[in-house]
Amino acid sequence: MSAATPVAVPDNYPALVDRAARLFGGSEAIRDGDMSMTFAELAERSEACAAALVANGLQPGDAVGLWAPNAWEWVVAAMGTLRAGGVIVPVNTRFRGREAAYVLSRARVKLLFTVVGFLGYDYVADLEAASSDGHTIDSLERTVILRGDTPPGTTSFDEFVAAATPDGFAEAARRAAAAAGDDLGLVMFTSGTTGLPKGVMIRPASIIRSFSQYADELGMRAGDRMLVINPFFHAFGFCGSITPCIVKGATILPHPVFEVEAVLERIQSERVTVLPGPPAIFQSMVNSAGLDRYDTSSLRSAITGAAAIPVETVVAMRERLGFETVITAFGMTETHGLATICSAGDPPELVASTSGKALAGIELRVVDDDGHDVTAGEPGELLVRGYCVTTGYLDDPEQTAKTIDSDGWLHTGDICVMNELGYIDITDRKKDMYINGGFNVYPAEVENVMSEHPLIGQVAVIGVPDERLGEVGAAFVVPSPAGAPEADALRAWCREQMANYKVPRHFWNVEALPLNPSNKVLKTDLRELAAERLGAELAG
Incomplete structure (x- = not known):
C-alpha cells in the first residue's frame, strides 16, 4: 500500500x-x-x-x-x-x-x-x-x-x-x-429540566464519523500535538480530543486543570499545534499579561464552541496566538458532541457569529412553537436529524420520546437563526440551562440541592452574563422561617454539595419569587431584577 x-x-x-498502531506505531500517542x-x-x-x-x-x-x-x-x-x-x-x-x-x-x-x-x-x-x-x-x-x-x-x-x-x-x-460501531459504547450523563441527570446512550460509529470530519476541518495530520484541556469525561474531551488524535495519529497531551500560565508554558515546551476549548480559555490566554513571555508560534489550529465568542477574540487568536485556522462548532451530548461546524476558510466574522453548518449526512430545521419551519433569518428552535442523534436516554423512554419525535428529529431546546447558507447562530435557550465556562448548568438541579438548606424556603436560579465565563449563576432566595442565609456561608455550603461550576456566583435574598397565574416562577422577571442588581453593584 x-x-x-x-x-x-x-x-x-x-x-x-x-x-x-499499524499506521503510526512508533509515533507518540x-x-x-x-x-x-x-x-x-x-x-x-x-x-x-x-x-x-x-x-x-x-x-x-x-x-x-x-x-x-x-x-x-x-x-x-x-x-x-x-x-x-x-x-x-x-x-x-x-x-x-x-x-x-x-x-x-x-x-x-x-x-x-x-x-x-x-x-x-x-x-x-x-x-x-x-x-x-x-x-x-x-x-x-x-x-x-x-x-x-x-x-x-x-x-x-x-x-x-x-x-x-x-x-x-x-x-x-x-x-x-x-x-461493532452501533454497539452501546458510552453512557454520558447530562442533566435536564427535571433536575435529575439523564444517561445519553452513545454509539462509537457516530463519534468516529463526526469527529473524523472535525479533524479534517481542523487540518489535523500525523505528528500534530493536541493539548487537551477539555475534560475527558465531557464530549468535547473524549469525542473531540481523544478520538481525532487516534484517527489522525496526533499526540494527546492531557492537561488536568486550566491555569493560563501553565497552559502557555506547555504550548511553548510541548510545541502544541492543535488546541480545542471553550472561548473562556482563549480569552484568558489573549488577555494574559504574561503572553509575550511565551512562544506560541507552534499553534496552527483551534476549534471553539459551547458559548458565544466575540469576533475580536477570533482575530486575536490569529494575530496574537498565531493560529492559522480558527473554527467554531455546535453539538450536545445528544448529538454525540457534534452537529454543525465551520469550514477552515470561513472569515472571522462568520466564525464568531455562527456555529457553522450541518455535518455531511446531518439535517437541520428551525421551527416555530407550532413545529412549522421559519424563514431564513428568523429565530426558532433548532431540530437535528441524522446519524449523530442518540438512540435515546438510558432506561427512560418517556424522556426520549419528549426529546426525539417520531420522525427522528431531536428537539435541541436551543433557539437559533439560520442564514441562507445554512449556518446557524445560537441566540437563546428554550430551556433554562445556561453555560458556565463551557459546562452546562441546569437551574432545576441546583435549585433541588439548595432547597435542602435549612435557611432556604424557596430558591430560583438563573444564568447572568459574565465577561470571562460567558454566564454564571444567580440565586434568588426566599429565606425560611429559621432566618436568612448569609451569602458567603451559603456559597461555602453549596461547594460542599455540588460541582463548583454549578455553585451560583450571586446570592440575593428576596421576600418572594415572582409567579405567574399557574404559580410558576417568572424567570424573565428575575432576569430583569438581576440586571438591576448587577448594575447597582457596578455603580456602587
Whole structure:
C-alpha cells in the first residue's frame, strides 16, 4: 500500500486503536509529564487492561465508571473497557459523592476507575460518605485506583492490570474482533429540566464519523500535538480530543486543570499545534499579561464552541496566538458532541457569529412553537436529524420520546437563526440551562440541592452574563422561617454539595419569587431584577 493510499477509518474503537498502531506505531500517542507512549504501546496497554477486565468478570455490556482527571491512564482504561465489550460511564471530576453515586448507580456500574488526591479530593472517601447518607451503589463490585494511594478495599491500576490472564487476553481479543460501531459504547450523563441527570446512550460509529470530519476541518495530520484541556469525561474531551488524535495519529497531551500560565508554558515546551476549548480559555490566554513571555508560534489550529465568542477574540487568536485556522462548532451530548461546524476558510466574522453548518449526512430545521419551519433569518428552535442523534436516554423512554419525535428529529431546546447558507447562530435557550465556562448548568438541579438548606424556603436560579465565563449563576432566595442565609456561608455550603461550576456566583435574598397565574416562577422577571442588581453593584 502506498503512502498516498487512504486507509479506511473503522467504526469502533478496538479497530481504530489497532489501525493507529499499524499506521503510526512508533509515533507518540500520549505524553503526560515524563510518561511517553507510542501508538503501538497504547494498543498493548489497552489489550492488557481489557484482559484484566475480562479476568475480573466483566461481561459484554457491563458498565465501567471513569471518575478521574485527564491523564494517560484515563485513555488506556477507556480503550481497554471498549476492547473488553464494556460500556464507559464518564463521571464529572467536579462532582461530589452524592452526585457521582447517582450516576454510577443509575448506570449500574460494575467497576470504577478513579483517583485519590486530585485537587485535594478523595473520591473513594466521598463515595463512602455518600453511601452512609443513603446514596449507595449496589452494582459496584470493585474500585481501581488509577493514581494516588489505594485505600482499603481498592486496587491499584498496576496491580489490576498485572492480574490479566492468558484466557483473559484471548477472550478480550474475541470481543474486540466482534465490536461493532452501533454497539452501546458510552453512557454520558447530562442533566435536564427535571433536575435529575439523564444517561445519553452513545454509539462509537457516530463519534468516529463526526469527529473524523472535525479533524479534517481542523487540518489535523500525523505528528500534530493536541493539548487537551477539555475534560475527558465531557464530549468535547473524549469525542473531540481523544478520538481525532487516534484517527489522525496526533499526540494527546492531557492537561488536568486550566491555569493560563501553565497552559502557555506547555504550548511553548510541548510545541502544541492543535488546541480545542471553550472561548473562556482563549480569552484568558489573549488577555494574559504574561503572553509575550511565551512562544506560541507552534499553534496552527483551534476549534471553539459551547458559548458565544466575540469576533475580536477570533482575530486575536490569529494575530496574537498565531493560529492559522480558527473554527467554531455546535453539538450536545445528544448529538454525540457534534452537529454543525465551520469550514477552515470561513472569515472571522462568520466564525464568531455562527456555529457553522450541518455535518455531511446531518439535517437541520428551525421551527416555530407550532413545529412549522421559519424563514431564513428568523429565530426558532433548532431540530437535528441524522446519524449523530442518540438512540435515546438510558432506561427512560418517556424522556426520549419528549426529546426525539417520531420522525427522528431531536428537539435541541436551543433557539437559533439560520442564514441562507445554512449556518446557524445560537441566540437563546428554550430551556433554562445556561453555560458556565463551557459546562452546562441546569437551574432545576441546583435549585433541588439548595432547597435542602435549612435557611432556604424557596430558591430560583438563573444564568447572568459574565465577561470571562460567558454566564454564571444567580440565586434568588426566599429565606425560611429559621432566618436568612448569609451569602458567603451559603456559597461555602453549596461547594460542599455540588460541582463548583454549578455553585451560583450571586446570592440575593428576596421576600418572594415572582409567579405567574399557574404559580410558576417568572424567570424573565428575575432576569430583569438581576440586571438591576448587577448594575447597582457596578455603580456602587
